Amino acid sequence: MLFSRMILASKLAAGVLAATWIVPGAVWKDTSGNTIDAHGGMIQQRGTNFYWIGQAASDSVTPYLYRSTDLLNWTPLVDRLVQALVSTQMEGGYKTKGAAVALPPNSYTYSDTGMFQDPDSKTWYLMTSADHNTVQINQINSDGTIGDRTNRLAAGAYEAPGMFKVGNTYFLIVSGKTGWRSNPNKMFWCTGIGGSFTGPFDIAPQAENTYNSQNTFELTIKGTQATTYIYMGDSWDSTGGPSSTYTWLPMAVDANAHTVNLQYHSMWKVDVTTGYVSWPSTKKRYEAETAAISGRAAIRDCSDCISKRSVHQINTQSQVTFHNITGTGEPQWVSLHYTVNNATAGEAHILVNDQAVPTNISSMNSRAGHHKSVPVELTLKPGDINKITFGVTGCEDFEAHLDGVEIFEDA
Numbered sequence: 001m002l003f004s005r006m007i008l009a010s011k012l013a014a015g016v017l018a019a020t021w022i023v024p025g026a027v028w029k030d031t032s033g034n035t036i037d038a039h040g041g042m043i044q045q046r047g048t049n050f051y052w053i054g055q056a057a058s059d060s061v062t063p064y065l066y067r068s069t070d071l072l073n074w075t076p077l078v079d080r081l082v083q084a085l086v087s088t089q090m091e092g093g094y095k096t097k098g099a100a101v102a103l104p105p106n107s108y109t110y111s112d113t114g115m116f117q118d119p120d121s122k123t124w125y126l127m128t129s130a131d132h133n134t135v136q137i138n139q140i141n142s143d144g145t146i147g148d149r150t151n152r153l154a155a156g157a158y159e160a161p162g163m164f165k166v167g168n169t170y171f172l173i174v175s176g177k178t179g180w181r182s183n184p185n186k187m188f189w190c191t192g193i194g195g196s197f198t199g200p201f202d203i204a205p206q207a208e209n210t211y212n213s214q215n216t217f218e219l220t221i222k223g224t225q226a227t228t229y230i231y232m233g234d235s236w237d238s239t240g241g242p243s244s245t246y247t248w249l250p251m252a253v254d255a256n257a258h259t260v261n262l263q264y265h266s267m268w269k270v271d272v273t274t275g276y277v278s279w280p281s282t283k284k285r286y287e288a289e290t291a292a293i294s295g296r297a298a299i300r301d302c303s304d305c306i307s308k309r310s311v312h313q314i315n316t317q318s319q320v321t322f323h324n325i326t327g328t329g330e331p332q333w334v335s336l337h338y339t340v341n342n343a344t345a346g347e348a349h350i351l352v353n354d355q356a357v358p359t360n361i362s363s364m365n366s367r368a369g370h371h372k373s374v375p376v377e378l379t380l381k382p383g384d385i386n387k388i389t390f391g392v393t394g395c396e397d398f399e400a401h402l403d404g405v406e407i408f409e410d411a
Contacts (some may be wrong), residue, residue: 085196
């Protein structure tokens, strides 16, 4: 995992409408209808504009720049330059400045990098994951040159550094070095930018592997009514390629207890003015046990399901078909509630209306098979006339348990 990535839409969705939610793992389109390609990136705010810059997995890691006012809808910008750059404005006008320099100490080489601006001193810092298993922090001087080392973490094989500050505490989040495979990212903290780090601490349940993501940046939204801290992570595919997505999640931070915990929501957003986080409201739910069931699948009791029943043993010879699903005629979010017995042994898929070839849910949302609620963006016919058929492919003993399908008031 040399750098870092996140989010939304499906090949089944036609047209480009305004994005309404952040959906971890789902394909995320920009305002031109293209998949956002800004992995290992960071966000910088200028006035009411947020600028997201990262590497393009589809274009030889070329840096791509996007602009947004709401963290949901991102407009691609023209400037795609790389090297040491200086400009008097955020958009355009960049020119190279100075010669390339080696980060001290000169004997080290570097892979992942991150940047952090101290919200109090306004000083910028460059974080690098070096060889010798060292994460290094260097101050960026006012003229853009790199200053001496301010701090270092030499506590194991870590990369993908990101930092944020709460009160007088600096929190550093890093990933383990496991190639493109996700791992339990860790948090260290210190008091003072040059202080000794304490850690590591988990930021999510270890079994979740940071919800199949690698850290890239921590964004602070200081609203008029609340401050929200956002974890930005890349959900890499097996080769770090263009099908990789993004996982952004709000963080619960306790500066006194020195704890950071990712708050998983399958759909969410933050109001950049107030700082409040919200989630969509369910408009209608379709229970799996009331759908048309074929093959070996059977209705069973389910203690953690809303209706206390679900359809079990959905194998390659089984299907569950929902009828009369309400569509809007425009792209809308539909959440599929299911689990599988082995996420590496097969795939769940859906057929929508008269679709001839099924679409793997994982191609629309990389959280497929890893979370009980998987939102996908579909374009359904207007009215209560839509049909969604759920099935699986995979090994002989692969099966899914299906709880239901939800559509939303505001999605």
